[in-house]
Amino acid sequence: xxxxxxxxxxxxxxxxxxxxxxxxxxxxxxxxxxxxxxxxxxxxxxxxxxxxxxxxxxxxxxxxxxxxxxxxxxxxxxxxxxxxxxxxxxxxxxxxxxxxxxxxxxxxxxxxxxxxxxxxxxxxxxxxxxxxxxxxxxxxxxxxxxxxxxxxxxxxxxxxxxxxxxxxxxxxxxxxxxxxxxxxxxxxxxxxxxxxxxxxxxxxxxxxxxxxxxxxxxxxxxxxxxxxxxxxxxxxxxxxxxxxxxxxxxxxxxxxxxxxxxxxxxxxxxxxxxxxxxxxxxxxxxxxxxxxxxxxxxxxxxxxxxxxxxxxxxxxxxxxxxxxxxxxxxxxxxxxxxxxxxxxxxxxxxxxxxxxxxxxxxxxxxxxxxxxxxxxxxxxxxxxxxxxxxxxxxxxxxxxxxxxxxxxxxxxxxxxxxxxxxxxxx
Amino acid sequence: xxxxxxxxxxxxxxxxxxxxxxxxxxxxxxxxxxxxxxxxxxxxxxxxxxxxxxxxxxxxxxxxxxxxxxxxxxxxxxxxxxxxxxxxxxxxxxxxxxxxxxxxxxxxxxxxxxxxxxxxxxxxxxxxxxxxxxxxxxxxxxxxxxxxxxxxxxxxxxxxxxxxxxxxxxxxxxxxxxxxxxxxxxxxxxxxxxxxxxxxxxxxxxxxxxxxxxxxxxxxxxxxxxxxxxxxxxxxxxxxxxxxxxxxxxxxxxxxxxxxxxxxxxxxxxxxxxxxxxxxxxxxxxxxxxxxxxxxxxxxxxxxxxxxxxxxxxxxxxxxxxxxxxxxxxxxxxxxxxxxxxxxxxxxxxxxxxxxxxxxxxxxxxxxxxxxxxxxxxxxxxxxxxxxxxxxxxxxxxxxxxxxxxxxxxxxxxxxxxxxxxxxxx
Numbered sequence: 073x074x075x076x077x078x079x080x081x082x083x084x085x086x087x088x089x090x091x092x093x094x095x096x097x098x099x100x101x102x103x104x105x106x107x108x109x110x111x112x113x114x115x116x117x118x119x120x121x122x123x124x125x126x127x128x129x130x131x132x133x134x135x136x137x138x139x140x141x142x143x144x145x146x147x148x149x150x151x152x153x154x155x156x157x158x159x160x161x162x163x164x165x166x167x168x169x170x171x172x173x174x175x176x177x178x179x180x181x182x183x184x185x186x187x188x189x190x191x192x193x194x195x196x197x198x199x200x201x202x203x204x205x206x207x208x209x210x211x212x213x214x215x216x217x218x219x220x221x222x223x224x225x226x227x228x229x230x231x232x233x234x235x236x237x238x239x240x241x242x243x244x245x246x247x248x249x250x251x252x253x254x255x256x257x258x259x260x261x262x263x264x265x266x267x268x269x270x271x272x273x274x275x276x277x278x279x280x281x282x283x284x285x286x287x288x289x290x291x292x293x294x295x296x297x298x299x300x301x302x303x304x305x306x307x308x309x310x311x312x313x314x315x316x317x318x319x320x321x322x323x324x325x326x327x328x329x330x331x332x333x334x335x336x337x338x339x340x341x342x343x344x345x346x347x348x349x350x351x352x353x354x355x356x357x358x359x360x361x362x363x364x365x366x367x368x369x370x371x372x373x374x375x376x377x378x379x380x381x382x383x384x385x386x387x388x389x390x391x392x393x394x395x396x397x398x399x400x401x402x403x404x405x406x407x408x409x410x411x412x413x414x415x416x417x418x419x420x421x422x423x424x425x426x427x428x429x430x431x432x433x434x435x436x437x438x439x440x441x442x443x444x445x446x447x448x449x450x451x452x453x454x455x456x457x458x459x460x461x462x463x464x465x466x467x468x469x470x471x472x473x474x475x476x477x478x479x480x481x482x483x484x485x486x487x488x489x490x491x492x493x494x495x496x497x498x
Numbered sequence: 499x500x501x502x503x504x505x506x507x508x509x510x511x512x513x514x515x516x517x518x519x520x521x522x523x524x525x526x527x528x529x530x531x532x533x534x535x536x537x538x539x540x541x542x543x544x545x546x547x548x549x550x551x552x553x554x555x556x557x558x559x560x561x562x563x564x565x566x567x568x569x570x571x572x573x574x575x576x577x578x579x580x581x582x583x584x585x586x587x588x589x590x591x592x593x594x595x596x597x598x599x600x601x602x603x604x605x606x607x608x609x610x611x612x613x614x615x616x617x618x619x620x621x622x623x624x625x626x627x628x629x630x631x632x633x634x635x636x637x638x639x640x641x642x643x644x645x646x647x648x649x650x651x652x653x654x655x656x657x658x659x660x661x662x663x664x665x666x667x668x669x670x671x672x673x674x675x676x677x678x679x680x681x682x683x684x685x686x687x688x689x690x691x692x693x694x695x696x697x698x699x700x701x702x703x704x705x706x707x708x709x710x711x712x713x714x715x716x717x718x719x720x721x722x723x724x725x726x727x728x729x730x731x732x733x734x735x736x737x738x739x740x741x742x743x744x745x746x747x748x749x750x751x752x753x754x755x756x757x758x759x760x761x762x763x764x765x766x767x768x769x770x771x772x773x774x775x776x777x778x779x780x781x782x783x784x785x786x787x788x789x790x791x792x793x794x795x796x797x798x799x800x801x802x803x804x805x806x807x808x809x810x811x812x813x814x815x816x817x818x819x820x821x822x823x824x825x826x827x828x829x830x831x832x833x834x835x836x837x838x839x840x841x842x843x844x845x846x847x848x849x850x851x852x853x854x855x856x857x858x859x860x861x862x863x864x865x866x867x868x869x870x871x872x873x874x875x876x877x878x879x880x881x882x883x884x885x886x887x888x889x890x891x892x893x894x895x896x897x898x899x900x901x902x903x904x905x906x907x908x909x910x911x912x913x914x915x916x917x918x919x920x921x922x923x924x
């Protein structure tokens with residue numbers, strides 16, 4: 073397609089999505105759940121065919137010389153397909169929040185005023201690599217009564233097309249409009265530029281991918297963006313605290329997995345706990361090959377450990393998301409300095425305190441300006457499933473609309489309902 | 499100031515607001531309420547001096563040939579000052595929602611997860627004309643624990659400066675940072691361009707004013723905008739309905755005041771009710787000099803009325819916000835056509851149904867895609883005070899974040915709190 077054709081094509085997708093969104097908004101819960109269960113069945117019935125389509129993408133990726141981790145992210149094996157199917161079934165069993173009315177109260181005038189939860193309308197999703205995001209986004213869109221326009225990465229186009237066909241089949245089986253979930257069928261980048269600039273059709277854009285992609289979309293979008301930039305998360309070990317718990321949690325927060333956005337990249341330690349805590353966690357990190365980038369005080373305590381990779385931290389380290397076996401380590405005076413450091417350097421994603429002091433815990437919860445704040449828990453818990461949202465469409469590091477893991481609720485809005493008996497304004 | 503100086507000046511306001519916002523976010527409810535009560539007292543104590551400052555603006559406005567309604571909007575009389583003072587006192591008596599934790603539930607892993615209501619941070623407000631908006635915005639900002647940067651219209655600069663001085667005095671008296679509310683002291687338009695493009699300091703922009711202002715700001719802002727465009731509101735008179743109630747409500751919705759955004763601009767009538775209802779409401783409108791722009795069916799019923807100003811409606815009329823003694827009138831088949839017409843032509847602000855049919859009421863509430871949907875009440879109720887919000891910073895016709903009247907809650911965000919006992923992710 074040339075640029076003009078792409079503009080027309082994306083425009084048509086937008087119009088179709090808008091029309092479908094009105095039907096989705098009033099669809100019964102039972103019918104949406106029927107579509108989700110049909111999708112789960114179709115995924116299982118077509119698992120072999122999906123794997124074959126995915127093989128085409130994998131072949132192309134290997135031929136193009138993509139790195140092994142990239143190829144791995146692209147893989148849609150039988151196990152991943154089963155996980156997608158289970159996710160759809162789980163969503164089907166969750167309560168439907170559309171139409172729920174909250175806070176209905178009578179006012180002085182006699183009218184009763186409350187708020188009704190309604191779908192946002194149409195969301196556009198731009199994502200890279202992992203084809204199972206197609207199913208996650210489609211199923212959340214169906215459950216939340218929205219329409220979605222999905223734009224996956226060019227490397228996964230065959231997989232995504234095959235998955236989108238099944239989604240539309242499931243919608244049709246349930247009696248819902250097929251255009252409620254549409255995949256952008258061209259890999260031309262021009263299509264993204266169009267998709268993010270149609271406020272008449274698209275209510276919000278959700279990008280998922282590298283920082284470059286998200287920054288570009290935020291800059292160019294003409295509609296609101298639910299965006300997730302860095303995950304520079306911290307664990308702060310307070311004085312007083314349970315040192316054994318602190319070691320266990322700081323270990324998990326850094327080493328359970330290195331690549332997720334909710335892994336801790338910075339470790340802060342209260343001066344009063346440093347001499348007891350740092351040698352213990354240092355031994356754990358040393359055994360796992362985690363490099364420690366330290367301020368002078370932490371370095372003095374950690375450098376003597378056998379096998380520890382200890383190097384001085386630079387100013388740059390405090391704001392870096394490593395996504396690797398590296399952690400920055402700093403000794404602070406106490407909870408005040410910890411909060412100040414986090415509010416200055418963290419990416420406002422997730423930060424945790426390990427403490428036994430109630431007042432410190434309360435202050436940390438209240439004053440740390442991050443999407444998730446935790447007491448005595450691993451930052452790795454910052455996740456839609458772990459928070460009981462059923463699924464997540466993304467994690468927002470913004471404060472506006474949705475913050476932190478975004479589930480079905482983040483894809484909805486509240487409109488006001490007023491129930492009267494002929495009241496007029498005086 | 500030249501452009502470079504303005505850039506530096508607005509940048510400094512942003513940095514100061516950011517610093518102040520951290521202090522406001524953790525301020526005790528009692529201290530914020532003390533500032534609000536101090537502001538009420540200062541407004542009353544300085545009412546004469548404020549009126550004198552306001553007189554300078556009025557003089558300049560009259561000399562510049564501003565229209566009488568414009569001059570009137572600019573006027574800050576003793577009564578308006580007392581209303582501002584009462585508003586501050588009312589906010590001081592309202593519960594503080596900052597720090598409130600909702601939905602705390604234990605998850606499978608053992609962690610307890612909930613959401614804490616927190617201020618958004620810094621909001622920028624750009625408004626025209628009415629200087630009392632300075633006090634409304636300042637008091638809502640204080641109560642919600644945010645910092646605000648206010649940019650009023652150049653025509654009200656002396657009044658706004660005097661009001662802002664009192665706000666900062668009240669903040670200081672209560673022990674809060676004076677920079678929690680700052681007024682942009684230059685009337686140069688360049689300052690607005692800067693204010694709306696500082697995502698590092700300003701979290702959201704709230705424009706209040708004409709459609710031109712709001713469209714320009716939405717187009718150029720680099721941060722989210724809570725925007726309010728048209729108020730093309732409808733009253734739909736259903737079949738069956740209580741005709742006497744329908745006449746009373748449709749009268750109030752159009753004629754109680756012509757200029758507010760929540761006045762009805764369109765009247766839809768079910769065919770089965772038209773012959774009884776239209777002559778009655780037509781007589782009321784005729785007596786009040788309201789012009790009726792009608793489709794053919796409505797015209798046939800209304801034209802014979804003595805003194806009625808009845809003209810044929812054009813396609814343009816269905817989407818017009820008159821803000822004047824004019825209303826469009828259309829006969830529809832029933833609730834289906836009414837919903838379709840409203841979703842096509844309304845500005846998604848406020849729409850009402852007058853009905854005695856439960857199913858029609860439910861369908862209207864659910865399917866009309868507007869910020870406020872009403873049953874048997876006047877659209878004129880769409881207002882923060884009438885909804886029990888205490889005050890409103892504006893009315894949003896967006897779906898994202900806040901929809902409809904925006905009170906304190908719309909100036910807040912929810913962050914996740916996780917309370918653990920040393921849990922780690924497996």
